[in-house]
Amino acid sequence: MEGFxxxxxxxxxFFPATAVLCAVATVGAAAATFEDLxxxxxxxxxxxxxxxxxxxxxxxxxxxxxxxxxxxxxxxxSYATYQYADCESAFDQFVKLDGKRALAWxxxxxxxxxxxxxxxALDHLRTGLAGKDLAPEVEAGxxxxxxxxxxxxGLFDRGNRELARYARGGAHEPMLxxxxxxxxLHQPWLPKDMPAERQDAVMKAGAATRSWILGETGPAEAGFxxxxxxxxxxxxxxxAYGTYLSYVRPQEAMxxxxxxxxxNPDNADADAMxxxxxxxxxxxxxxLPHARKAAAEKASDALxxxxxxxxxxxxxxLRPAIARLEAAERLDPAAIQYHxxxxxxxxxxxxxxxxxxxxxxxxxxxxxxxREAGAQNAADRAEVRARAKNGGAPVPEN
Amino acid sequence: MAHRSRQLWRPWLGVAxxxxxxxxVQGAPRNTKTVTCANCHRAQAQSQPKTGMGIGIELAxxxxxxxxxxxxxxxxxxxxxxxxxxxxASTYTVSDGSGTLTLPIRYAFGARNLTFVLEYQGxxxxxxxxxxxxxxxxTITIGDEGIHPHNLTExxxxxxxxxxxxxxxxCHATDAVSQGKxxxxxxxxxxxxxxxxxxxxxxxxxxxxxxxxxxxxxxxxMAAEEMSTFCGECxxxxxxxxxxxxxxxxxxxxxxxRLANSQCFLGDDKRxxxxxxxxxxxxxxxxxxxxxxxxxxxxxxxxxxKTGTAAAGATQKACPVADKNCVSCHMPKVTIPxxxxxxxxxxxxxxxxxxxxxx
Numbered sequence: 001m002e003g004f005x006x007x008x009x010x011x012x013x014f015f016p017a018t019a020v021l022c023a024v025a026t027v028g029a030a031a032a033t034f035e036d037l038x039x040x041x042x043x044x045x046x047x048x049x050x051x052x053x054x055x056x057x058x059x060x061x062x063x064x065x066x067x068x069x070x071x072x073x074x075x076x077x078s079y080a081t082y083q084y085a086d087c088e089s090a091f092d093q094f095v096k097l098d099g100k101r102a103l104a105w106x107x108x109x110x111x112x113x114x115x116x117x118x119x120x121a122l123d124h125l126r127t128g129l130a131g132k133d134l135a136p137e138v139e140a141g142x143x144x145x146x147x148x149x150x151x152x153x154g155l156f157d158r159g160n161r162e163l164a165r166y167a168r169g170g171a172h173e174p175m176l177x178x179x180x181x182x183x184x185l186h187q188p189w190l191p192k193d194m195p196a197e198r199q200d201a202v203m204k205a206g207a208a209t210r211s212w213i214l215g216e217t218g219p220a221e222a223g224f225x226x227x228x229x230x231x232x233x234x235x236x237x238x239x240a241y242g243t244y245l246s247y248v249r250p251q252e253a254m255x256x257x258x259x260x261x262x263x264n265p266d267n268a269d270a271d272a273m274x275x276x277x278x279x280x281x282x283x284x285x286x287x288l289p290h291a292r293k294a295a296a297e298k299a300s301d302a303l304x305x306x307x308x309x310x311x312x313x314x315x316x317x318l319r320p321a322i323a324r325l326e327a328a329e330r331l332d333p334a335a336i337q338y339h340x341x342x343x344x345x346x347x348x349x350x351x352x353x354x355x356x357x358x359x360x361x362x363x364x365x366x367x368x369x370x371r372e373a374g375a376q377n378a379a380d381r382a383e384v385r386a387r388a389k390n391g392g393a394p395v396p397e398n
Numbered sequence: 399m400a401h402r403s404r405q406l407w408r409p410w411l412g413v414a415x416x417x418x419x420x421x422x423v424q425g426a427p428r429n430t431k432t433v434t435c436a437n438c439h440r441a442q443a444q445s446q447p448k449t450g451m452g453i454g455i456e457l458a459x460x461x462x463x464x465x466x467x468x469x470x471x472x473x474x475x476x477x478x479x480x481x482x483x484x485x486x487a488s489t490y491t492v493s494d495g496s497g498t499l500t501l502p503i504r505y506a507f508g509a510r511n512l513t514f515v516l517e518y519q520g521x522x523x524x525x526x527x528x529x530x531x532x533x534x535x536x537t538i539t540i541g542d543e544g545i546h547p548h549n550l551t552e553x554x555x556x557x558x559x560x561x562x563x564x565x566x567x568x569c570h571a572t573d574a575v576s577q578g579k580x581x582x583x584x585x586x587x588x589x590x591x592x593x594x595x596x597x598x599x600x601x602x603x604x605x606x607x608x609x610x611x612x613x614x615x616x617x618x619x620m621a622a623e624e625m626s627t628f629c630g631e632c633x634x635x636x637x638x639x640x641x642x643x644x645x646x647x648x649x650x651x652x653x654x655x656r657l658a659n660s661q662c663f664l665g666d667d668k669r670x671x672x673x674x675x676x677x678x679x680x681x682x683x684x685x686x687x688x689x690x691x692x693x694x695x696x697x698x699x700x701x702x703x704k705t706g707t708a709a710a711g712a713t714q715k716a717c718p719v720a721d722k723n724c725v726s727c728h729m730p731k732v733t734i735p736x737x738x739x740x741x742x743x744x745x746x747x748x749x750x751x752x753x754x755x756x757x
Contacts, residue, residue, distance in 0.1 A: 248561060251578035281578075282596075340637045347623040347658075347665025355623075355665060359636070359658065366640045368757045 034063040038070065050077055054086070061093070068097045072104070079107055084114035095124075102131025106142045113145050118190075122149040140169055148179045154188040156269070157303055158332055164213045172210065174203075180213075181206025184243070185236030186269055201231040205240050212244055220244065228256075233263060239270050250277055268298035272307035279310045287311045295324075302332035310341060318349050336365045433606040435591045435598060442679040447588065449681045450509035454570040454588035458488050458504045463512055463529060472527050472536035475546060477553040479527050479536055481514075490514055490525060492554045499550045507570050511739060513539050515566065516555055522563045523555030532738040540737045541648070569632035594628075594678070618673070623658075623665030629672045630654035645757045650732045656744035659756060662696065662714070663746075669695045686726045693724040 041056035057074040061067055075090030088111035094104050106128030112121035125146040128134065134142065147162030160183050167176060178191035181202035187194070194202055208223025224241045231237045242256030257274040260267055271294035278287035291311045294304040309324030322345045329338040343358035436443035446452045456463065461483075469482035480491040481503070488503035505515040506529075514525035526547065528539040538545075539556075547553035558566065567574035567585065572593045574585040592598045597614035604611060620628060627635055634652035636659075649655055654672070657663055663670055675692045676682065683689075696714040717724065725742065730749055732741050745756050 248559075249578070250561075336640075337637075340640060344623055344627065344637070344665070347663075348621070350664070350666040352664055359640075362640050363645075363757060366643050366645075368643075368645045 034060055034067070037063065038067070041070070041073065045073060045077065050081055053077055054081070054083075061090075065093070066097060068094060071097065075104070075107060075111075079111060084111045087111040088115055088117075100131075102128045102133050103138065104128075105131065106134060106138065110142065110145060113149065118149055118152060122146070122153060125149065140166055140171075144171070144176065144179075147183070148175075148190055151179060151183045152188055152190050154186075155332075156183055156186050157335060159183050161334065167210050167213045177203055177206035177210060179206070180209040184209045184240040185234070186239055186267070187236060198234070201227065201234045201237065204230070205237070208244070209240070217248070221248075235264050235267075236260070238263065239267060239273075242270070242273060246273060246277060250280065253277055266297060268294040268301065268304055271297070272301075272303045275307040275311055279307075279314050282314075284311055284314045287314070300327070300331060302328045302335065302338070305331065306335075306338055306341065309345070313341065313345055313348075318345060321345055322349065334365075336362055339365065433602050435602065437605075439591075443591070445681075446591075446679040449679070451678060452588045453509040454507075455567075456506040456508075456512065457585075457587055458502065459486065461488050461503070461506050463506060464488050467529070467534070470529060470536050474527060474536075474538055475553065477547065477550075481527070481529075481536065490516055490554070492526075492550055494550060494553065497550050499554050501554065507566065514555075515558070515563075518551070518554065522558045522566075524558055524566075525555045526553060530738050532740070537736060537738065540651070540734065540739060543734075543736065565632075620671060621666045621668050622663060622671040622674075625671040625673065626654040626658060626665075647732055647734055647755050649757075650734065650741045650743050651739075653744040657746070660744070660746040667696075686723045689725050690722050693728070694721065697724075 037056050037060035041053050041060055044050075044053035044056055054074060054077050057070050057077070061070040061074060064070070071090050071094040075087050075094055078084070078087035078090060088108060091104050091108035091111060095101075095108060098104065105124050109121045109124035109126075109128055112118070112124060125142055128142055129139070129146060143162045144166040147159045147166060150156075150159030150162060153159075159179075163176065163179050163183055167180065175191050178194065178199075181204070182189055182191065182194060184205045185202060187198070187202070204223060204227045208220050208227060211217075211223055212220035221244075224244050227237055228241050238256045238260035242253045242260060245253035245256055254274060254277050257270045257277070260270040261274070264270070271290040275287045275290035275294060278284070278290065288311050291304075291308040294301070295308045298304045305324045306328035309321045309328060312318075312321035312324060322342070325338060325342045325345055328335070329342055332338060339358045339362045343355045343362060346352075346355035346358060434443070464483035467482065469480070471481070472479045476494065478493050478495075480493070482489070488506075489500050490503050491498060491500040493499070499518075501516045501518055503514050504517065506512045507515055508528075510531045511528060513528040516523045516525060524539060524542070526539055526542055526545065527536040529536055542556055545552070545556060564575045564578055564580060567580060567582070569589075571588065572586040572590040574580060574582060576584075594617065595614040597612055600612050601610075601614055617625070617628070630636070630638065630652075633654050636655045639649050639652050639655035644652070657670070657672075658665075660670075668674060669692070672678075674695070675689050698714065698716050717728075719727070727749060728746050729742050729744060732743050732755075733739065734741075747756065
């Protein structure tokens with residue numbers, strides 16, 4: 001994030017016209033008027049006298065609360081100097097005046113993350129990511145924090161996608177490993193909040209998960225086996241190993257999810273995963289109770305809805321299946337498998353146009369090469385579409 | 399009233415017919431040994447084993463390929479391949495001038511074009527060269543064109559992971575996989591009735607015991623989407639191809655994916671399902687004109703025909719150019735060089751010269 005902080009200090013990247021305007025203003029004049037304060041603030045910022053610049057910008061926006069550039073620089077300079085509460089106030093004002101800047105929403109969310117306002121942080125980071133003008137290095141950091149907050153909120157699948165994306169970029173800092181570990185174990189905590197006695201298990205789960213994400217199957221396999229051996233009764237350990245196995249050796253995954261349910265009968269995600277494996281193995285009678293249990297225990301959960309929808313598709317109960325799959329898509333529009341399942345379901349009941357639309361969305365999300373944007377953008381667009389379908393209201397969370 | 403009577407009567411006729419065919423009427427001697435699918439489904443049982451799906455895999459020593467071609471050679475990527483039958487044993491040899499690797503060929507996958515699955519050092523490998531009927535010889539196995547081997551093992555074949563090998567045997571043979579694990583001791587080459595018609599075995603036992611039920615699900619009930627998913631378990635589903643991000647011409651061989659992308663694919667309509675054109679119990683028909691009936695079932699003649707089924711319920715546009723050999727224009731033939739296989743693109747569409755290949 002260092003380059004990002006430097007960029008924030010420079011500021012001109014985001015408002016070059018303002019920077020030029022400020023540069024020609026009178027330097028060193030008495031700060032009697034708004035114009036004088038603005039000019040002096042710019043001069044101080046350009047001279048890298050950051051505390052002075054912050055003070056001048058603060059005075060200027062007190063005189064003219066509608067000065068968006070002032071709030072911007074006050075926010076970015078506060079962020080760059082780790083004054084997160086001030087930064088948060090500045091961007092809170094900024095987005096009220098100009099709600100279209102993805103970076104402003106992102107910085108507001110990052111500040112709120114630092115000040116412990118996690119729920120608004122989650123919303124604001126999401127809004128920031130829905131915009132398309134974040135620089136790649138900024139976007140990576142925003143997605144990382146977003147992934148941690150999704151995990152904290154219990155939205156593990158979505159959190160996993162964000163954290164995995166960050167990990168694929170080569171990151172390996174302890175907070176990422178911890179975030180991946182908490183996500184893999186389905187523990188809704190932030191790294192700083194994890195109990196000391198869980199730390200080793202979390203870090204081991206995170207390291208194994210990172211290896212898996214990077215395609216290092218040997219270390220991943222060894223890591224998960226070691227985790228299960230060392231912590232056979234820790235909540236989520238068998239779930240994490242089962243999730244890994246469901247991709248490489250699905251038959252062995254079932255045993256892990258069953259073991260998880262023995263230890264932790266309320267783990268609805270384990271029920272949902274077991275249901276999906278049984279559907280895949282065409283054991284619909286075996287799958288159905290797990291689907292029902294998952295849906296009952298974790299109402300309005302995307303994975304539970306999807307798992308129930310899949311088993312209903314298998315049994316030919318198409319309309320209830322569609323209702324479940326639509327709910328899953330609404331809850332997690334960035335999950336490609338929900339769109340694909342819905343395409344098949346719509347197709348089977350003769351909703352051909354809807355089926356085609358879902359197929360196009362899925363191909364877009366899969367990064368079909370002739371399509372103009374990458375898979376992640378498609379996932380974000382899917383989220384925006386879901387919001388639109390939802391009357392513009394935020395997509396409901398689990 | 400007469401109609402109602404017929405409806406009531408029909409099931410009894412069915413039971414009586416089954417009983418008569420199996421000699422399993424009450425009091426009659428039961429002979430379970432003679433009950434096979436062919437007792438009732440004679441035509442299918444006779445023709446299906448000779449089809450590509452019926453053959454599926456040639457097991458050593460019964461590999462007709464080597465009766466016809468006792469010695470096949472090729473030079474690819476700087477390696478020499480020598481495949482054939484020597485002293486009654488089928489072998490696959492690859493050499494690079496300084497070394498040679500020879501392995502027995504126990505499994506030759508396919509019927510017309512054959513890829514060899516080799517066992518080496520406890521693992522399974524897909525041969526890097528395969529036999530192709532079009533050239534009556536060997537060339538790089540389709541899908542492996544991008545592999546540039548660095549040693550004899552890599553030149554011999556592509557290592558297949560556990561989760562890759564089970565579907566290979568699962569789709570080319572019967573009873574080769576159980577609970578996701580290979581059970582090669584019980585492998586039967588090709589797809590037998592039970593492979594697609596789950597419950598056929600139990601049904602036969604019931605027939606032998608003088609009952610009818612359980613009856614396997616009638617696959618003819620499936621409309622297009624469900625059947626594409628069913629056949630796609632081996633031919634790859636739309637979801638599988640998208641999930642693998644397999645875009646471009648290399649996906650032409652995965653028909654359920656291509657078909658689902660067609661404008662005319664209606665998932666609830668039986669007229670566009672796999673078996674609307676292909677009878678899986680007989681060998682693939684390669685005469686383009688033979689498929690015209692399937693196209694015209696929806697698109698009618700030049701004046702247009704109101705097809706009006708419950709599923710589609712619409713008049714489909716008739717072709718303004720021709721009313722025969724539809725697939726020759728609307729389902730172009732595609733090859734993936736250097737592979738000689740000619741695939742029919744199942745993405746049915748109006749093709750314009752210069753159009754890019756639809757994903």
